Amino acid sequence: MIKFDNIEISYGDFVAIENLNLEIEEGEFFTFLGPSGCGKSTTLRALVGFLTPSKGSIFVDSKDITHTEPEQRGIGIVFQSYALFPTMTVYENIAFGLKVKKVSPDIIKAKVYEVAKKIKISEQQLTRNVSELSGGQQQRVALARALVLEPTILCLDEPLSNLDAKLRIDLRKELKRLQKDLKITTLYVTHDQEEALTLSDRIAVFNNGYVEQVGSPKEIYNASKTQFVCEFIGDSNVLSAEVLQEISHGTDYHYQDKEGFIRLERLRFTRESERDLSCQAVVSDYEFEGILIKYTAKLANGDTIFVLEKNDGISNREIGDRITLYLNPDDVLQY
Ligand SMILES: Nc1ncnc2c1ncn2[C@@H]1O[C@H](COP(=O)(O)OP(=O)(O)OP(=O)(O)O)[C@@H](O)[C@H]1O
Numbered sequence: 001m002i003k004f005d006n007i008e009i010s011y012g013d014f015v016a017i018e019n020l021n022l023e024i025e026e027g028e029f030f031t032f033l034g035p036s037g038c039g040k041s042t043t044l045r046a047l048v049g050f051l052t053p054s055k056g057s058i059f060v061d062s063k064d065i066t067h068t069e070p071e072q073r074g075i076g077i078v079f080q081s082y083a084l085f086p087t088m089t090v091y092e093n094i095a096f097g098l099k100v101k102k103v104s105p106d107i108i109k110a111k112v113y114e115v116a117k118k119i120k121i122s123e124q125q126l127t128r129n130v131s132e133l134s135g136g137q138q139q140r141v142a143l144a145r146a147l148v149l150e151p152t153i154l155c156l157d158e159p160l161s162n163l164d165a166k167l168r169i170d171l172r173k174e175l176k177r178l179q180k181d182l183k184i185t186t187l188y189v190t191h192d193q194e195e196a197l198t199l200s201d202r203i204a205v206f207n208n209g210y211v212e213q214v215g216s217p218k219e220i221y222n223a224s225k226t227q228f229v230c231e232f233i234g235d236s237n238v239l240s241a242e243v244l245q246e247i248s249h250g251t252d253y254h255y256q257d258k259e260g261f262i263r264l265e266r267l268r269f270t271r272e273s274e275r276d277l278s279c280q281a282v283v284s285d286y287e288f289e290g291i292l293i294k295y296t297a298k299l300a301n302g303d304t305i306f307v308l309e310k311n312d313g314i315s316n317r318e319i320g321d322r323i324t325l326y327l328n329p330d331d332v333l334q335y
């Protein structure tokens with residue numbers, strides 16, 4: 001339903017996005033994920049209409065909106081900074097867009113109350129000044145202000161990143177619930193991989209103005225297509241070409257003659273299949289993390305690897321202990 005077709009976006013001479021092609025389906029929760037400066041907000045701004053691409057076209061429902069005014073696009077937007085009107089009440093903030101559209105006061109009232117209920121803003125909160133609200137409450141108001149206009153697309157640019165960790169997780173769940181209920185096509189920008197993995201139907205991983213991979217959270221994590229994606233998402237051990245040759249020696253498994261990557265949690269203390277490869281290491285350090293224990297271990301050639309173990313309350317490996325680790329040969333990714 002949204003299509004970015006050969007999009008290039010420049011700031012003066014600087015090309016921030018080069019030849020972007022993406023299709024987002026109706027009702028999808030779609031996330032732009034990537035490090036700072038990779039072009040996530042730039043792409044979103046072009047969709048909303050705050051920027052005009054230097055090349056290419058953007059389509060919504062097959063209609064070319066590349067040069068349509070932002071107000072005509074039916075897109076709601078929420079930023080990291082709440083950008084609310086600080087001297088107005090919550091009610092006035094939410095009602096603002098409808099007033100500008102000259103909607104009648106009765107209908108405005110009904111709509112503001114309806115959206116407030118959905119987003120769990122109490123009637124009492126509606127009468128308060130936004131400056132009296134906490135960050136989380138303000139972000140709810142920003143969301144209500146966008147949704148009251150009944151957009152067909154909702155754009156959220158790092159909406160949770162100013163909030164503390166606990167609140168971020170609570171609001172994340174609510175956002176997901178709301179999006180499911182409303183079935184509104186949502187574009188979400190974040191540099192937080194956990195947020196992207198938990199919220200999204202699909203993710204586009206951005207790097208330096210390019211999209212490296214588009215896929216479901218599982219695809220992105222389990223089958224990272226490029227080294228950049230593999231290193232950006234999750235934590236991996238790097239196994240040298242030499243180590244890979246050694247552990248696969250005498251098996252029917254052959255690796256390319258270069259380094260490979262394996263997610264930390266895919267190295268195990270137990271054999272789970274006949275096909276598992278194994279390697280020996282010596283524990284050199286560990287961190288107790290509560291749910292998990294993270295071991296640092298040295299392979300025979302001196303390379304360092306990390307291994308996770310669920311804290312079962314029994315196991316107590318110590319520094320200097322020899323360990324045997326097992327892995328599924330398919331879990332090693334090479335690029
Ligand atoms: N107004 C501007 N003028 C010139 N260059 C800009 C402007 N806005 C962004 N850029 C540049 O474009 C690139 C992409 O910026 P963008 O804001 O889209 O990144 P981002 O992925 O949203 O990063 P962040 O996670 O830090 O918000 C960066 O190199 C940035 O410096």
Ligand SMILES: [Mg+2]
Binds near residue numbers: 040041042157
């Ligand atoms: Mg940004």
